[in-house]
Amino acid sequence: MTTALSPLRDAAFLSATAPEGIAPRFRFEAALDKPRDEVATAALVATAHGVYEAKIDGVAVTESVLNPGWTSYEWRLAYQDYDVTDVVARGAGPLRLELLLGNGWYRGRLGFAGANANYGDEISVAAALEVTYRDGSSQRIVTSNAWTAEESDITRNSLYNGQTIDANLRVGGTSLEVREVDIDRATLIPQTSPPIVRNEVLSPVEISTSPSGRTIVDFGQNLVGWVRFSVRGEPGDSIRIRHAEVLEDGELGMRPLRGAEATDEFILSGELDSFEPTFTFHGFRYIDVDGWPGELGPNSLEAVVVHSEMERTGHFTCSEPLVNQLVHNSVWGQKGNFLSVPTDCPQRDERLGWTGDLAAYAASANFQFDTSDFLDGWLRDLLEETRHTEDKVVPLIVPEVLKYAHFPDGFSLPWHRATAVWGDAAVWVPQALWWSYGDAARLADYYPAIVMHLDSIEPDVSDTGLWDGGNQLGDWLDPDAPPEDPAAAKADASVVATACLYRSASFAAEAADVLGKRDDAERWRAVASRTRKAFVEHYVDSRGVVRSDCATVYALAITFGVLEGQLRELAGNRLADLVRESGYRVTTGFAGTPYVTWALSETGHLQDAYRLLLERESPSWMYPVTMGATTIWERWDSMLPDGTINSGEMTSFNHYALGAVVDWVYQVVGGIRPASPGYASVRIQPQPGPGIDWAETTYRTANGPVSCAWRVTDGELRVEIALPDDVPAEVILPDGSRFAVTGGAHEFVGAAEASMTA
Incomplete structure (x- = not known):
C-alpha cells in the first residue's frame, strides 16, 4: 500500500506534554453530516507509537488489547481497522471520540542490565473514522x-x-498541551498478525497468609496477564498488588524478576470502583495484596489471561500423568510467550524476541496452535532487522530494540556476527512453517532472509570448511554449566555451529527448489556438501566419536543428517551410552535439547529416549513437573529440591525453549507426522515405549483433523486413526508392517515389539 492511499494519510499523530507515567486521553466531539440512522457503514483505523485504546461514545471499539502490538517500528508500524458501524449508527447527536495512549513497547525502557531501551522519547497516536451514509456520501474524521x-x-x-490507576481522576483530568508529531508514514502497514486478546479468566484456588503476614493469592497456574476486580473502600486508600511466578519460604519470589517491579496500584474513590490494568502485563501465578478493604475472598478478584489470538490445533494425552502435565506446561508456556512477538520469558526485565528460543521451539509451537499468521509477522520483522544491519546479520533478538540500549561500560553482546541457532531462526522457523502449512508464497517471502543469513556466515567459515569463527552462544544453559556462566557448555561451539550450517544450507536448497531457483539450489547443496565433508573430516573419528563427545554434538549430527551410514550408527550408539551413563538425566542445553530424543529413536534407541523423557531426577523434563511446575522452566533446576530458587541471574519459570521435546512426543509417541508440506499427506507412525501404555493425539490440518490413538494390551498394539477425506497416509507399525490408506477411519493390530519392555 502506498503512503498516498493510506487510511491514515491525513490523520495527525498526536502527542501530549505529560510526565512519562501518565497515559494521556485525547478527545474530540464530531458532528455528523447526517442523522445517525442514515449511517450505512463506519470504520475506524488507528495506530500508535505506544499502545492505545479507542472508544466511541464511551464504548470500546475492540476487545483486543495493547494495540498496535510490537513490531520493528522503524520499518513496520501496523494499523488496525475496526468495523464500528453499530456504535456510530446508534443514538443521536455528535460522536464522542476518545483515544487513550500508553507507553507500551515504544517507550517501554526495555531490556536487562540497565538497558532502558526506547524507540523514542515521545509516544503518539493517530486515527481516522470513515463514515458512509445510505445515499452513498461519506464523511471523514x-x-x-x-x-x-x-x-x-x-x-x-x-x-x-x-x-497505577487513580479512580479519583476519572472525571475531568488536568488539561494537556496537544502536539502533532512527524513520523515516517512509509512505515504504516495493515495489521496481518493476530491481535492480543483476553483469552480466559482464572479464579483463585487458595488465599493464605505468608509468614510475614502478607495476603497471598494463588491462581493455580503460571499465566500472563493481569488481575481485575471491583471494590468499594475509603476515598484515597490504595490497593497494591505484586506479582510473582513462585513462592520462596512462603513469600513471593521476586528476585527472578530482576529490575521489573511487577506491581500494580489502585487508588479508591469511595464509590464502587472497577479496575483492570490493561497497559501492562505480568507473568505470575501468585500475587500478594496489600490494602484490600474488608475480607479478600475467592470471588473478590480474577486473573485475566492475555496472549495473541491463536487457535489450538494439537492435543495429546497418554497414560502417564507427568507427560500430560509436561504437554500442559508447554502449551501454557507458548500462551504466555506468544504475546505480539515470540518472547523468551514474560515476567522479568527482558521479554524479548530471542531468535534462538524460537529456532528451538517453532515445530512444537506449530503443532500446539495455528501460528501461521503470528510467526509470519515476526519473520517479516526479522527480514527488516537483518536487512538494515551493517553486515546483514540476523540479530539475536527480533524486534531488535537493544540497539537503543544504554548498557553499562564493559557489557556487550555479539550483535554483529552470525550466531548459530539464534541466526538460524531465519531458516529453521520458515522450515517449520513450510512443513506445517505448505505455503510456498510465504516461503518465497522468507527466502531473502535465509540467503542473508547464509551469506553472513561465510566470513566466519575457515579454509577448512568449518564454521569455527565469529561469536557463538553454543549449547546455552547446559545443565553442567555454572549458574553464573550459562555459555560454559560441554559441546564445542564450533561443532554446534558447523552442524547448524549444514542443516540451514540443506533447507535453503530445498526452499530454492520449491521456489524454482535452480542456481541457488545448486549453490546451497554445494555449501551443505562442503560442510558435511569438513565436519566428518575434522570432528569425527573412525569410531564415530564426535569432538567434545557429549550428547548435544551427537544429537545435532544425527538429527540434522550430517552423519550417514556406519558413522551415524556408531554415533547413535555413543549417544545412547552417554545417556545411560548420565542415569538418563538431561545433559543438553538450548542447542541439543530439542533433538536428543529424536537422535536416540532414529538410531534404534527408542527405549533410551523414553527413559530420558520419563526420568524424574534433576536435570530432567519431569523434575519441574514433580516440583509443581505449570509452565516450562528456563533452567532444569530453576527451583531447587529444597524449594529455594536457583541462584542464577537468569531463572525464569516460564521459558518454553527446553519444552521443545514435545515435538518428539507428538510425532514419535503420538504418531502424527507430515509426509509432505502442509500435511497434504500424512505419516502415522506411533512408536510405543516403556512407561506409556496408551496415547491419543489429534492435529487439525488445513484439510481437517488427523487423529491417532494407540493402546498396548498383553503385548498387542491396537492403533485407531482418522483422516480427512481424500488425505492419503502411510501407516507404519512397530513391527515394520506398512499400510497405505486414504481418508476415513481405520484400525490396525500388531505386535507391540520389544521396545515396550524396559
Whole structure:
C-alpha cells in the first residue's frame, strides 16, 4: 500500500506534554453530516507509537488489547481497522471520540542490565473514522490539532513495572498541551498478525497468609496477564498488588524478576470502583495484596489471561500423568510467550524476541496452535532487522530494540556476527512453517532472509570448511554449566555451529527448489556438501566419536543428517551410552535439547529416549513437573529440591525453549507426522515405549483433523486413526508392517515389539 492511499494519510499523530507515567486521553466531539440512522457503514483505523485504546461514545471499539502490538517500528508500524458501524449508527447527536495512549513497547525502557531501551522519547497516536451514509456520501474524521488532551486515571504505566490507576481522576483530568508529531508514514502497514486478546479468566484456588503476614493469592497456574476486580473502600486508600511466578519460604519470589517491579496500584474513590490494568502485563501465578478493604475472598478478584489470538490445533494425552502435565506446561508456556512477538520469558526485565528460543521451539509451537499468521509477522520483522544491519546479520533478538540500549561500560553482546541457532531462526522457523502449512508464497517471502543469513556466515567459515569463527552462544544453559556462566557448555561451539550450517544450507536448497531457483539450489547443496565433508573430516573419528563427545554434538549430527551410514550408527550408539551413563538425566542445553530424543529413536534407541523423557531426577523434563511446575522452566533446576530458587541471574519459570521435546512426543509417541508440506499427506507412525501404555493425539490440518490413538494390551498394539477425506497416509507399525490408506477411519493390530519392555 502506498503512503498516498493510506487510511491514515491525513490523520495527525498526536502527542501530549505529560510526565512519562501518565497515559494521556485525547478527545474530540464530531458532528455528523447526517442523522445517525442514515449511517450505512463506519470504520475506524488507528495506530500508535505506544499502545492505545479507542472508544466511541464511551464504548470500546475492540476487545483486543495493547494495540498496535510490537513490531520493528522503524520499518513496520501496523494499523488496525475496526468495523464500528453499530456504535456510530446508534443514538443521536455528535460522536464522542476518545483515544487513550500508553507507553507500551515504544517507550517501554526495555531490556536487562540497565538497558532502558526506547524507540523514542515521545509516544503518539493517530486515527481516522470513515463514515458512509445510505445515499452513498461519506464523511471523514481524523486526529488533528483540534483534538484536546487531558490526564487520565492512569498515572503510571510500564510493561515491566506495572500500572497505577487513580479512580479519583476519572472525571475531568488536568488539561494537556496537544502536539502533532512527524513520523515516517512509509512505515504504516495493515495489521496481518493476530491481535492480543483476553483469552480466559482464572479464579483463585487458595488465599493464605505468608509468614510475614502478607495476603497471598494463588491462581493455580503460571499465566500472563493481569488481575481485575471491583471494590468499594475509603476515598484515597490504595490497593497494591505484586506479582510473582513462585513462592520462596512462603513469600513471593521476586528476585527472578530482576529490575521489573511487577506491581500494580489502585487508588479508591469511595464509590464502587472497577479496575483492570490493561497497559501492562505480568507473568505470575501468585500475587500478594496489600490494602484490600474488608475480607479478600475467592470471588473478590480474577486473573485475566492475555496472549495473541491463536487457535489450538494439537492435543495429546497418554497414560502417564507427568507427560500430560509436561504437554500442559508447554502449551501454557507458548500462551504466555506468544504475546505480539515470540518472547523468551514474560515476567522479568527482558521479554524479548530471542531468535534462538524460537529456532528451538517453532515445530512444537506449530503443532500446539495455528501460528501461521503470528510467526509470519515476526519473520517479516526479522527480514527488516537483518536487512538494515551493517553486515546483514540476523540479530539475536527480533524486534531488535537493544540497539537503543544504554548498557553499562564493559557489557556487550555479539550483535554483529552470525550466531548459530539464534541466526538460524531465519531458516529453521520458515522450515517449520513450510512443513506445517505448505505455503510456498510465504516461503518465497522468507527466502531473502535465509540467503542473508547464509551469506553472513561465510566470513566466519575457515579454509577448512568449518564454521569455527565469529561469536557463538553454543549449547546455552547446559545443565553442567555454572549458574553464573550459562555459555560454559560441554559441546564445542564450533561443532554446534558447523552442524547448524549444514542443516540451514540443506533447507535453503530445498526452499530454492520449491521456489524454482535452480542456481541457488545448486549453490546451497554445494555449501551443505562442503560442510558435511569438513565436519566428518575434522570432528569425527573412525569410531564415530564426535569432538567434545557429549550428547548435544551427537544429537545435532544425527538429527540434522550430517552423519550417514556406519558413522551415524556408531554415533547413535555413543549417544545412547552417554545417556545411560548420565542415569538418563538431561545433559543438553538450548542447542541439543530439542533433538536428543529424536537422535536416540532414529538410531534404534527408542527405549533410551523414553527413559530420558520419563526420568524424574534433576536435570530432567519431569523434575519441574514433580516440583509443581505449570509452565516450562528456563533452567532444569530453576527451583531447587529444597524449594529455594536457583541462584542464577537468569531463572525464569516460564521459558518454553527446553519444552521443545514435545515435538518428539507428538510425532514419535503420538504418531502424527507430515509426509509432505502442509500435511497434504500424512505419516502415522506411533512408536510405543516403556512407561506409556496408551496415547491419543489429534492435529487439525488445513484439510481437517488427523487423529491417532494407540493402546498396548498383553503385548498387542491396537492403533485407531482418522483422516480427512481424500488425505492419503502411510501407516507404519512397530513391527515394520506398512499400510497405505486414504481418508476415513481405520484400525490396525500388531505386535507391540520389544521396545515396550524396559
